[in-house]
Amino acid sequence: MKLPQFDYQAPQTIAEAIELLAKYEDDASVLAGGQSLIPLLALRLARPAVLIDINGVSDLAGLSLAHGQVTIGTLTREYRAEESDVVADRLPLLAAALPLIGHAAIRSRGTVGGSLAHGDPAAELPAVALALDATFVVRGATGERIIKAPDWFEGYLTTARRPDELLIEVRFPAAGPGTGASFVEVARRHGDFAIVGLATSLTLADGRISDARLALAGVSDVPVRAAEAEDVLIGEQPSAALFGEAARRATAGLDPPADLHGSADYRTKIAATLIRRGLRGAADNASERQANG
Amino acid sequence: MVDITLTVNGAIRTGSAEARKTLADYLRDDLELTGTHVGCEHGVCGACTVIVDGLPVRSCLMLAVQAAGSEVTTIEGLAPDGGLGPLQQAMWDSHSFQCGFCTPGFVMQATALLSHHPDADEQQIREALSGNICRCTGYQSIIDGVLLAARRLRQPAGQGE
Numbered sequence: 001m002k003l004p005q006f007d008y009q010a011p012q013t014i015a016e017a018i019e020l021l022a023k024y025e026d027d028a029s030v031l032a033g034g035q036s037l038i039p040l041l042a043l044r045l046a047r048p049a050v051l052i053d054i055n056g057v058s059d060l061a062g063l064s065l066a067h068g069q070v071t072i073g074t075l076t077r078e079y080r081a082e083e084s085d086v087v088a089d090r091l092p093l094l095a096a097a098l099p100l101i102g103h104a105a106i107r108s109r110g111t112v113g114g115s116l117a118h119g120d121p122a123a124e125l126p127a128v129a130l131a132l133d134a135t136f137v138v139r140g141a142t143g144e145r146i147i148k149a150p151d152w153f154e155g156y157l158t159t160a161r162r163p164d165e166l167l168i169e170v171r172f173p174a175a176g177p178g179t180g181a182s183f184v185e186v187a188r189r190h191g192d193f194a195i196v197g198l199a200t201s202l203t204l205a206d207g208r209i210s211d212a213r214l215a216l217a218g219v220s221d222v223p224v225r226a227a228e229a230e231d232v233l234i235g236e237q238p239s240a241a242l243f244g245e246a247a248r249r250a251t252a253g254l255d256p257p258a259d260l261h262g263s264a265d266y267r268t269k270i271a272a273t274l275i276r277r278g279l280r281g282a283a284d285n286a287s288e289r290q291a292n293g
Numbered sequence: 294m295v296d297i298t299l300t301v302n303g304a305i306r307t308g309s310a311e312a313r314k315t316l317a318d319y320l321r322d323d324l325e326l327t328g329t330h331v332g333c334e335h336g337v338c339g340a341c342t343v344i345v346d347g348l349p350v351r352s353c354l355m356l357a358v359q360a361a362g363s364e365v366t367t368i369e370g371l372a373p374d375g376g377l378g379p380l381q382q383a384m385w386d387s388h389s390f391q392c393g394f395c396t397p398g399f400v401m402q403a404t405a406l407l408s409h410h411p412d413a414d415e416q417q418i419r420e421a422l423s424g425n426i427c428r429c430t431g432y433q434s435i436i437d438g439v440l441l442a443a444r445r446l447r448q449p450a451g452q453g454e
Contacts, residue, residue, distance in 0.1 A: 001334045008295070008312030008358065038315075038354045039335035051312070055359060079348065103424025105339065105402060108348035109355060190423040 001042040010053045014139065017054055017166050022141040024050045025163040031055070032075055032114030035106045060113070060168065065090060070174050074113025074167045079104070081112055090174035092285060093132060093181035093201045097124040100183060103191045116152070117167045119159045120193070122218040124183060126153055127199040130223040131215035134172045140165035153222040177293030178210075179203040180286025184278045185217070186270050188261070194218050195262050196270040200278035202233070204286045209233045214246075214278070216271055219256035226250035229275060238283040240276075247275035297361040301326070302370030310357040316350075317341040319357035320367055328368035328397050332427075339425035342398040342405075343367050349405035368397040371404060380404055380442040389438030395427035403439045413443055 009028075011017040021028060029048035031037055032055070040046035054060060060075035065086045072081065081087050082098040101107055101115070101124050115125040116136070128134075129149045136147040138161050147160050154160055161167055175181070185197035197217035203210045212233040214226035229250035236242050256267035294309040301324060310319050317334075320326045320343070329352060332340035336354040343352045344366040371378040377385060380403055390396055399422060406413055406421040413421070418439050426432070 002318070003313040003315065005313055008356075010358075034354055034356075034359075035336060035351075038356075039337075041313075042335045042353075053356075053359065099420075103339070104405070104421055105342050105349040105351050105424055106336070106354075108345075108350050189426065190420065 003038070003041045004044060004047055006041075006048055007050045008053065009050060010056050012056045014057055014059055014166065014168065017052060017057055018139060018141060018164075020050070020052050021166055022164045024052070028052050028163075030117070030166065032117070033077065033110040034114075035102065035110040036114070036118045036120065054166070063087070065174060068174050070172045071169050072112050072172070073169050074111065074117070076112050078107035078110045078112060078115075082107060091132075091172055092175055092179065092289065093128050093183065093199055094125075094172065096181050096285075097128045097183040097199060100124050100185060100191075100194075100197075106191075113167050113170060116170055117159060117161060119153055119157050119222075121153070121156060121220060121222050122193040122195075122197070124185070124194070124197060124199070124217065127197055127215040127217040127223040128183070129170065129172075130225055131199040131201055131213040132172050133213075134170050136160075136170055137168045138162075138165040139168050144168075150225070156221040175201070176203070177289050178205055178286060180282045180284065180289050182278045182281030182285060184274050184281060186274065196256070196267050196274060198271070198274040198278040200275075200282040202238075202279065202282040202286050204238070204283070204290065208235055208237055210235075214250065214275065216250075216254075216274075219254055219267055219271060221257075224254075226275065228252070233279070238279070240280075243276045243279040246279060247272040250275055295358045295361075297358055299360050299362065300364045302366055302373065312356060312358050314357045315353050316343070316345075316355045316357045316360050316365070317352035319360075320352060320365070323357075326367050326369050330394055330397050332394070332398075338395070338398070338427065339402065340395050340398040340427070342401045342425065344401055344405050347405075347408070349402050366401070366404075368400055371400065378404075379446055380407065380439070383442035383445060384435070384438035387434050387438035387441055389431075389435040391429040391431040395425060399425045399435055403442070407439070407443055407446060411443065411446060413439075415440060418443070 028050040031053040062073040181201045185194035199215045201213040212230040216224045229246035232246045251272045258264045298307045330340040332338035341352040
């Protein structure tokens with residue numbers, strides 16, 4: 001499978017990239033790490049007339065901590081985030097999710113912003129962004145917009161980014177020492193897309209859960225926040241019984257898609273198991289981080 | 294066509310490529326380095342793995358024009374004198390092959406792993422190589438070969454097994 005023909009543009013600045021997007025809009029696709037877009041081209045599932053390669057726009061790469069937020073430039077490679085001390089210390093959920101994305105060779109090229117702009121509902125990073133209420137900064141010819149994660153994911157591979165806009169950066173609230181996280185998933189093979197995945201972040205204060213954030217991947221056409229489970233958890237002490245109740249509540253109204261990898265019923269059962277497992281992992285991680293804090 | 298210059302296995306190569314040409318096809322068709330194998334051509338099988346600027350990369354998921362200015366190492370670059378590199382020798386000694394189609398990808402991925410993590414244990418090796426799972430099995434002997442290479446590379450010179 002060879003790639004279809006396209007007009008190739010390689011802007012060197014954000015302004016040039018936005019100018020090209022304004023010109024071509026729907027006819028263009030933005031090429032970041034290419035680990036999803038190039039397969040789509042090879043399989044002819046995407047046929048953009050123009051490919052705007054932003055890999056030369058160095059201003060789009062970078063990771064910084066300021067004012068309680070970790071800002072990740074759209075072109076930051078996944079392996080860079082994986083190696084980052086800021087991510088390890090202040091974004092334990094992202095740190096837990098990154099090693100599960102594809103394989104090492106995918107993370108060498110794949111970018112944090114690219115995965116979030118692609119918006120695959122079974123991928124790890126969309127669930128992380130939703131769980132943490134990340135903020136997306138997009139810029140177009142008419143200016144900048146700031147979009148919250150629940151509004152970002154609109155549907156299958158569809159985000160709130162307009163065709164003439166470029167995702168510039170994503171901002172994540174930084175975690176304190178009382179916050180622990182886990183990312184758990186069930187996949188046929190290591191590195192495959194998860195059948196179901198779960199991002200969990202728990203904050204403990206005086207032995208009780210003061211903040212709980214759960215987002216499921218692979219159960220809908222967008223990542224899904226398990227709000228019912230979160231309500232059950234707040235103010236309680238972590239226990240197996242509590243986590244079981246959270247799993248029951250969160251999956252009661254779930255209606256996941258069925259495909260050859262699993263029926264809707266199977267996915268629901270996996271989701272319940274992952275919620276119990278993910279909460280245990282996040283609670284343990286929170287205790288560890290508090291001890292090392 | 295886009296003019297590009299890149300370093301491949303230590304040599305500067307200059308040419309031009311259609312923007313849609315993948316790095317894998319450029320290496321094979323234009324530079325005649327056919328040791329890089331093309332399997333699935335959409336980033337799943339790992340057979341086309343090469344090292345770009347020190348990192349393992351699927352060369353079917355990167356455009357040749359994106360490699361301009363980069364340093365690329367392919368399987369041909371691991372033992373330029375026609376012999377075997379230490380990892381290749383260890384894999385030879387461990388019979389880390391069946392049909393061999395996927396082998397260049399495994400070798401490049403393992404080379405990248407050992408260059409970053411010379412102390413890699415079996416679990417890390419299994420994780421790193423999980424992206425190269427092919428069809429005819431025989432993975433156990435591949436793991437054995439990489440473990441053997443890691444052990445040999447850690448030993449001081451002159452203390453061979």
